[in-house]
Amino acid sequence: MATLAEIRAKLREQEDRKGGGNKNSGGDNAIYPHWNMAEGSEAVLRFLPDSDSDNVFFWKERLMIKLPFAGIKGQTDSRPVTVNVPCMEMYGESCNILNEVRGWFKDPSLEAQGRKYWKKRSYIFQGFVVDNPISDDTTPENPIRRFIIGPQIFQIIKGALMDPEMEELPTDYARGVDFRIKKTSKGGYADYSTSQWSRRERAVTEIEKAAIDANGLHNLNDFLPKKPSEVEVKVMQDMFEASVDGEAYDPDRFGQYFRAPGMSAPTGDPKHTPAAPTATPAPAVTPEPVAEAAPAVQETAPAATSAPEGDDKPSSERAQDILAMIRNRQS
16 A cells, blocks of 8 residues: 555656646446535545555546547437547557647637547546435445546545645545545536545444455456557547547447447357457446536646637538648648
8 A cells, every 4th residue: 555655756746747748337336426416415435545556546547538429320310429438548658539639729719629529537436435415326235336536526635635734544444534525516517626535534444344354445447448459449540530520420330349328239250240348338337427517527638729719510511621621731
């Protein structure tokens, strides 16, 4: 288990880099849906360490890219769908999609389109739900649950860790502290800005310690999407281009690799049909904290040069213009 000093050093290292430039859930309710809390309510959580001794933090960062499609090809009554794909930067590699989108922010008229395709950041934690305000939520057999935390709450967690008055790791079994997620609203969106660490230390209870001993801690890496292969990286690029062009999602082209929400696994001869990655259908594995305000999720996008200009063209025609315009500039 990393010490508080090691966590602070790692956080400072990450901030310095930013300043220098640019398992499947198995269908259970292991993920705690704090975004389903009623407005004005509060959930009390106790975070636990990652079982991966190489992870300095007690969380893992997840980077995803949302690819919206006009519908599903071949379905006349299909509604728009969004397919989540992993951003290659999550694995320390260059992301072709972001490399293309990054240039869009140099043109104010393309900024809104760029933000739509920019990476979405969230964080995976694990721990106990100490006080649960969601009446229809039930504790699974293994009470060590996972939490998908968005940037707004994460900044509160991170800020307190850097505070010199916090002397012990909040995950310490004897002298740790709980975290209180408080849900309010602001500007029509759910707001969690009043969330905070508890002021008093609390040792884990005998029941909590017995649950840790019986079930063990999760390796949070198990809940990140599988790293895409070279073929899957090419498929993601093709999906990105189809999405920007305003096309419908094509199950014949993409279904073996990245499935649209609600689509069942493809059937066929596994010798000739590559299997879809187990962690690809992101909404089924680690759902997004949908109750958080969209602007907070978009915070990692490059700064805009000015407000985007309007355009009265149909969206599909506009999308084609965007790709053509950008690629002409880059050639």
